[in-house]
Amino acid sequence: MTAAAIHVRGLEKSYKTLRVLRGVDFEVARGSIFALLGSNGAGKTTVVKILSTLLKADAGTAGVNGFDVTTQAEDVRASFSLTGQFAAVDEILSGRENLVLVARLRHLEGPGRIADDLLERFSLTDAAARKVATYSGGMRRRLDIAMSLVGNPPVVFLDEPTTGLDPQGRLEVWRAVKELAGRGTTVLLTTQYLDEAEHLADRIAILHEGRIIVNGTLAELKRLLPPAKVEYVEKQPTLEDVFLTLVGTEARGEQ
Structure with missing residues (x-):
């Protein structure tokens, strides 16, 4: 495994x-935000499932936090948290x-202190005693991300974290x-969502038909196309x- 936090080489899945997946390659630097961008069905969730040991690849290698997902699955599972497309919170309980x-399920000392720290960190202290059923979509998602950070995992997978949220909720999640990454x-x-990748990511990889067709910073990706000139501007x-x-016009109808 390399020094990168996430390492993927030749990943295939049918x-x-x-x-x-038809041979996916990428690396994610420690402490960075890496966006895997693609249309529905491009294979994004499949990549996350393989990295989180929920699915076995047919070919290729992958590692998380220096551990191989196949031979060191237990160490990999101890290294990450996964937040899926829908908030996995208990609405009957308070935040x-x-x-x-x-x-408590993770057998950590001082669960109350841990909870209070995360509530403050995600601006949920004022709503701490309220049942989650009364939370807005953005608040639920922020709580969901906070729950994934219990135990301070070095790696977090966010699988389409703003699906179904209104614009305000999306902004709340973006800040979170x-x-x-700031920590x-x-x-x-x-x-x-293209604007989500544009606002958040240090690097962006576009996954199309099971392959990474481009991988770079936003500035590098923009340089792939010549600037358009409109009225001398x-x-x-x-x-x-x-x-x-890069992907083709068929993707326009899927957005």
């Missing part, structure tokens, strides 16, 4: 005759009770994700321009 429960957590973010290409040019 479901019967459907080839989902604080959800966090205390997770801390930036705060994660040194490595974040692998899957998304189909130079216009830089957006991430959407890059994505649709």
Whole structure:
């Protein structure tokens, strides 16, 4: 395994005759936000499932926090937290009770203190005693991310974390994700929202038809297309321009 927090080489996965991954390669630097961008069905969730040891690859290698996902699965599972597309919170409990429960299940000392620290960190202290059923979508997702940080995992997988959220909820989650990386957590973010990748990611990889077709910083991706000139004003290409040019116009109807 390399010094990178996440290491993927030649990853392949098929479901019967459907080839989902066709040789995926990328690395994620420690303490960075890496966005895996692609349309529905591109294979983003399959990559996350393999990295989180929920699914076995047909070929290739992958590592998380220096551990091989196949031969050191237990060490890998101790190194990350996974937040799926829908908030996995108990609506009957309060926000604080959800966090205390997770801390106790992980046999950590001082579960109340851990809960209070995370509530403050994610601006949920005022709502700590309220039942989660009364939370907005953004608050639930922030609580869900907070729950995934109980025990301070070095790596967090966020699989389309803003699905179904309104604009305000998305902004709340974006702030939470930036705060994660600011504290040194490595974040692998899957998304189909171009603006989300553009706002959050240090590096962006576009996954299309089971392959990474481009991988770089936002500035590097924009340089793939020449700037458009409109009435003598130079216009830089957006991430959407890059994505649709590389993937093809069929992706426009899937967004």
